[in-house]
Amino acid sequence: MKTTITPVGALTADHVRDALLAATAAPSLHNSQPWRFHCTPSAIELHADRSRALEVADPEHRELMLACGAALLNLRLAIRASGTLPDVRLFPDPAQPDLLATVRPAAQRPATPAERELAAAILRRRTNRKPFHPDPVPAALQAALRHAAEAERGWLAVLDPPQRLVLCGLARQAHQAQLDDPAFVAEWRRWTGRSGEDSEGVPARSSGPIPEPQDEYVLRDFSGGSARPRVPGKDFEPDPMICVLGSFQDSKHAQLQAGTAMQRVLLTATANGLAASFLSQVVEVPATRRELRHLIGGGLWPQIVLRIGYGSPVPATPRRPLEEVVTGELAPHRSG
Ligand SMILES: Cc1cc2nc3c(=O)[nH]c(=O)nc-3n(C[C@H](O)[C@H](O)[C@H](O)COP(=O)(O)O)c2cc1C
Known part of the structure; x- marks a missing residue:
């Protein structure tokens, strides 16, 4: 089973998929991935998924918000890397407190080298719990x-x-x-x-x-x-x-x-x-x-x-498939 993702504004379906994969690569407490995305023809919405909160370690859902903020930065950077300016509104609807942000693809503008460098780091970033090399950070x-x-x-x-x-x-x-x-x-x-x-x-x-x-x-x-x-x-x-x-x-x-x-x-x-x-x-x-x-x-x-x-390489952690975290303009279809 594959998922077809449709364009959002000026973003092609491939750009939307890349942006969603980037967003879900964000770190989260115990890798709980407490987010949900909803795609409309003009915007990607980021929602908090409170059913995935760690109620004992994080009873006020503060760390849940940190994880969602990290996902939002990844989403913004991935959209920038595709040459589009993201227009971001935080908490756009008081009636929906768990709608944390809407991100609308706006004008086209090539990404700067610095933006490309940060976007390229999204899938390479890992939490590294091992001892680091002794050299101090300059x-x-x-x-x-x-x-x-x-x-x-x-x-x-x-x-x-x-x-x-x-x-x-x-x-x-x-x-x-x-x-x-x-x-x-x-x-x-x-x-x-x-x-x-x-x-x-x-x-x-x-x-x-x-x-x-x-x-x-x-x-x-x-x-x-x-x-x-x-x-x-x-x-x-x-x-x-x-x-x-x-x-x-x-x-x-x-x-x-x-x-x-x-x-x-x-x-x-x-x-x-x-x-x-x-x-x-x-x-x-x-x-x-x-x-x-x-x-x-x-x-x-x-x-x-x-x-x-300075650490040695460590393996990536898994993520839930996009099908589980994205709703909206998604059309599942069978390949072959
Ligand atoms: C708000 C927050 C708190 C975290 N707290 C800890 C922690 O106390 N100890 C730890 O080893 N990792 C902590 N992590 C890292 C997560 O366990 C890690 O992001 C998750 O397992 C996914 O792995 P990755 O970061 O390698 O992609 C935290 C991450 C976030 C976003």
């Missing part, structure tokens, strides 16, 4: 990552060593609070350590090494218990770039925008040969999120914590 690249966040109205606070030490303590505290909650652990088990066949969740092959007591930052075991301990003595990078993506408000609108900022940071990292992983415990537990807000100056709402560095 200052010029750190600046490029900060500018990427600012371009989407976010703010990237790069932690200095004393702040990293505080973050480590907060991460441990948050991690323990979550492990003490049976509902969290049950939800965690449902979504991680998956076989390679599933189209959702985190496959065991994408886990990092089993967490060890001396590890400062990577505390979650995604392997479902199958990961092997690493070579004794081989530790995580000594001078990691740990940064907090913050927003100036904490509304749904601000969280969606923070998701686009997070994704521009991740794509800029990928385009520059850098890898990234997430440390969400600290922002998921309200008490440690408050401490983290204080740590980065008090004026920003922490949305996501990222670890960035």
Whole structure:
């Protein structure tokens, strides 16, 4: 069974398909893919799919909004790469709060080299939970990552060593609070350590090494218990770039925008040969999120914590097929 996707405005059917594949390549908490797309003859709509929210880890659906923001940036960039300007409206209909954005193909204009470079990074980006090489991220690249966040109205606070030490303590505290909650652990088990066949969740092959007591930052075991301990003595990078993506408000609108900022940071990292992983415990537990807000100056709402560095290649995670996430001008037909 194949799916035929029809044109949307000036976008050909192939461009629409590429844009939807790009959107669904976005990262999401536990690879939950909490989005839905509806195509009309003139627009692609992005909807939140709250049935896929992680109700224990993310009861307010904040991380769901981040994932949808990341999907929105990918959609915009893929449309730009096809030589079309996307006209984006956020929350266009107050009667439909889960309609997060409509993206209408507008005027034709060739993509810039920078836009093409970011669009090309969409399918190469991966979450990399393994130890990174020891080389620190150069200052010029750190600046490029900060500018990427600012371009989407976010703010990237790069932690200095004393702040990293505080973050480590907060991460441990948050991690323990979550492990003490049976509902969290049950939800965690449902979504991680998956076989390679599933189209959702985190496959065991994408886990990092089993967490060890001396590890400062990577505390979650995604392997479902199958990961092997690493070579004794081989530790995580000594001078990691740990940064907090913050927003100036904490509304749904601000969280969606923070998701686009997070994704521009991740794509800029990928385009520059850098890898990234997430440390969400600290922002998921309200008490440690408050401490983290204080740590980065008090004026920003922490949305996501990222670890960035030079990593070795890791495999891609699966995605649900477009047929499951796209409605509208789709005509299924049998090939042959
Ligand atoms: C809001 C958000 C929070 C995340 N939190 C974590 C986390 O705490 N630890 C982690 O290892 N991965 C985390 N991830 C990464 C997802 O597990 C990952 O995006 C998903 O499995 C898909 O894999 P990919 O990023 O390689 O495409 C998070 C992703 C998002 C968008």
